Amino acid sequence: MPQTADTNRRVVLSERPNGLPDAKTLQLEHSEVPTPGADQVLLRTRYLSLDPYMRGRMNDAKSYAEPVKLGEVMTGQVVAEVMQSNCEGYAPGDHVLAGSGWQDYALSDGTDLRNLGQTPQNPSWYLGILGMPAYTAYAGLLEIGAPQPGETVVVAAASGPVGATVGQIAKIKGCRVVGIAGGPEKCAHVVENLGFDACLDHKSETFAADLKAACPQGVDIYFENVGGKVLYAVLPLLNAFARMPVCGVVSWYNLSGLPDGPDFGPAIMGTILRMKVKVQGFIIYDSFPPSLFKDFIRDMTGWLESGEVTYKEQVIDGLEHAPAALNDLLLGNSFGKMVVKVG
Amino acid sequence: MPQTADTNRRVVLSERPNGLPDAKTLQLEHSEVPTPGADQVLLRTRYLSLDPYMRGRMNDAKSYAEPVKLGEVMTGQVVAEVMQSNCEGYAPGDHVLAGSGWQDYALSDGTDLRNLGQTPQNPSWYLGILGMPAYTAYAGLLEIGAPQPGETVVVAAASGPVGATVGQIAKIKGCRVVGIAGGPEKCAHVVENLGFDACLDHKSETFAADLKAACPQGVDIYFENVGGKVLYAVLPLLNAFARMPVCGVVSWYNLSGLPDGPDFGPAIMGTILRMKVKVQGFIIYDSFPPSLFKDFIRDMTGWLESGEVTYKEQVIDGLEHAPAALNDLLLGNSFGKMVVKVG
Known part of the structure; x- marks a missing residue:
């Protein structure tokens, strides 16, 4: 089932894996699309990033970040589009970088978002070569x-x-x-x-x-x-x-x-x-000062424009294929930066 | 046999150890006391330092320092007394810090020595708390x-x-x-x-x-x-x-x-x-700038004077007991900084 306007597909952590994640680890659920409150935006996911650190978040172990709780939406960074906004600084059509995870829709109060504007070039790049x-x-x-x-x-x-x-x-x-x-x-x-x-x-x-x-x-x-x-x-x-x-x-x-x-x-x-x-x-x-990120964006933008850095993506089509794609990534079977085209 | 005026006892690496050094690893040899040439001093060892790094130098393996060659005097830092001097800056009776190893006598051109003066307080401390x-x-x-x-x-x-x-x-x-x-x-x-x-x-x-x-x-x-x-x-x-x-x-x-x-x-x-x-x-x-050593001597001298730092030595009497003492050190059986009183 593809992304629709009236259902929120959510991939939740249903069981902690022992070794490689299997069919019981991540499960697709359906819920209603949430309604934004005052000072909230409704986000619709366009691209979900797949990254090796996700495996660590499935464990119930001391680490640099809290583990994902059982029954919770699997964590992940996304590029999403603002569908409705009650939040200053965000307008419908804006693209944002968000940490809303493996789902079609999410709410945010805007404090955890980075606004990429209405028509970013290569929006998925903010999950990789510019992210x-x-x-x-x-x-x-x-x-x-x-x-x-x-x-x-x-x-x-x-x-x-x-x-x-x-x-x-x-x-x-x-x-x-x-x-x-x-x-x-x-x-x-x-x-x-x-x-x-x-x-x-x-x-x-x-x-x-x-x-x-x-x-x-x-x-x-x-x-x-x-x-x-x-x-x-x-x-x-x-x-x-x-x-x-x-x-x-x-x-x-x-x-x-x-x-x-x-x-x-x-x-x-x-x-x-x-x-x-x-x-x-x-x-x-959390290891570097925020000023370094500005240096990075400045340098990387220049290197991409000059052709000194090139970038390869592997785009997986459909949220339902994300769990298998993550396993490919963990097994070394991906080729280039893996992103899931969600909608 | 104790230290004498006319024989140089030398502990040489006669065989590379496999595991803990044994009786074949280090052997005591005797040779003549060497005669200093022009621009050389003759040193007579007072204290030899025993340190864990010595075990590493017995291996024929890539490390931060050259291994001791078979038949060579075992490496080590000593406090020695200048017996004869043809070298500017050194007079008989001066105590020096030297890298002349496990032997009674050695020659030096003075460039690898640190002069501690005629009557240093606690000369062996330069192998430990001041070294x-x-x-x-x-x-x-x-x-x-x-x-x-x-x-x-x-x-x-x-x-x-x-x-x-x-x-x-x-x-x-x-x-x-x-x-x-x-x-x-x-x-x-x-x-x-x-x-x-x-x-x-x-x-x-x-x-x-x-x-x-x-x-x-x-x-x-x-x-x-x-x-x-x-x-x-x-x-x-x-x-x-x-x-x-x-x-x-x-x-x-x-x-x-x-x-x-x-x-x-x-x-x-x-x-x-x-x-x-x-x-x-x-x-x-080789990991720190020389200026840090001056800071160390300044701070440590102050801490010893104020009693904020105390120091414990275990003194082994006689060069012939050094091999067994090194094994004690490697096995954790030493108590305090181990030095060998050579002469």
Whole structure:
């Protein structure tokens, strides 16, 4: 059933997953379209962003954000259109960035919205290259990574929205950039379209040796977004005073406990010690000052206009396909920034 | 055989250890006392420092410093007396800080020495509370840890020279300080003499629960010098934006490979991500500007004079006992800063 004017489709968290989400995890419900009160706007979702952090919100565990409660609408960022407005500063037809989650309609008092105007070019880009994933790449690479010309930067999930942006910015900053992606098609895209110096297939049996060969000067910055075997292959290559911004460990998000050994703890901590590595986790909206976001928008707008940064989206058509698409994302089967066209 | 005027006893690395050093690892040799050339001084060792990093130098592995070569004198910092001098700035009777290792006599051109004058008070202290271990504590805690009043600081090996100093400085900075040590005697010393708020015995079966109970507000700074089960007990307690200076992982120094699982990699990296932790390895003499050392000497001298910092040494008498003493240190059986009185 597509988006309609008189029903609100809502994808709710009905059961906490053990490992990969399954058919019982997220369920589609129907309710009435809500009516805005005084000082509220009614939003109709156009695009929903799918992002790896969503898996973490399904767990009932201490994290940087509250878990989604059972029976609640699944969390997520959207670009929505204002349908009715009782709220100063918002008019019907305005597009806004909202955190209203996996549903067709939502109410807001306007305080949690960013107004994108009546006819934004590429509205879905505010969920990617002009939004959270690209800002994550920008802030983590520049503020924690602090790349210097000639340094070697390694980034996994290189065809994804964060990795692709990290690598392209690192190239602009004069670095040698080695990407890691799953499969030859993604690797070819990363080198040919994104301009990385090399891209290695982590599914190859010779992956660790390939990575070493691609980094003859060692690794100065490893932008960590996947964890797992990629991290373990990078560790022996880190140079003295290497930096490791950590924005995700997606390969581990479906773990329901610690995996079997050996224990890589001594390898991680020993490398940090010996090579004087700085490893820093960050969550984009509370690790950096708001002024940095303005720098990001200014720089990224310029890079997109000059063609120094290019952007690839994978658009899923229909809210009902969002749960399966999120699993694809978690399994590394997405290609480009995944957004769901909701209406 | 004690130190004499006409023989140079040298402890050389005769075999690389697999795990804990044994009788074949370090061997005592005798040679002639060397004769200083033009622009050289002859040094006679008074005190040799024993430190955990020495275990790492026995391995033939990529690290922050070159490994000791087989047949070479084992590396180490000493306080020595100048016996003969052909070197401007040094006179017989001067005490110097030198890196001449586990032997009675050595030559130097003076460029690698620090002159402590003719009659330094407590010469061995330049190997501890006025030297590398205490400077490691000072720089790591203040520059990477950046303690704020009211924060909770956890430090392991709390009765050792680094941990004891970390905790005492953290108290001066207004923090709640929780130490970890091996056995009730060390724990009592840490609380009663060093003024920590609490000290927990890592040999206790309830250690992880004890640590949690001692940190009701979570942990803001974990000064990492041991790794292993202490690290794994701290991880779930880390607060948002916690800092972890890493100056050692001594519980892992005797590993000859990765230990059995489970793999704590996901716990380490996942915590860094979710709690936005900064983990930074450092090596004291190349991670900080020289001006910081002057600040350290100024502050530490004041704290020792005021009694805000106290210092405990364990003095081993005789170079021939140094190998066994180093093993005690690596096994956690030392109590206070270990120095060998060589002559």
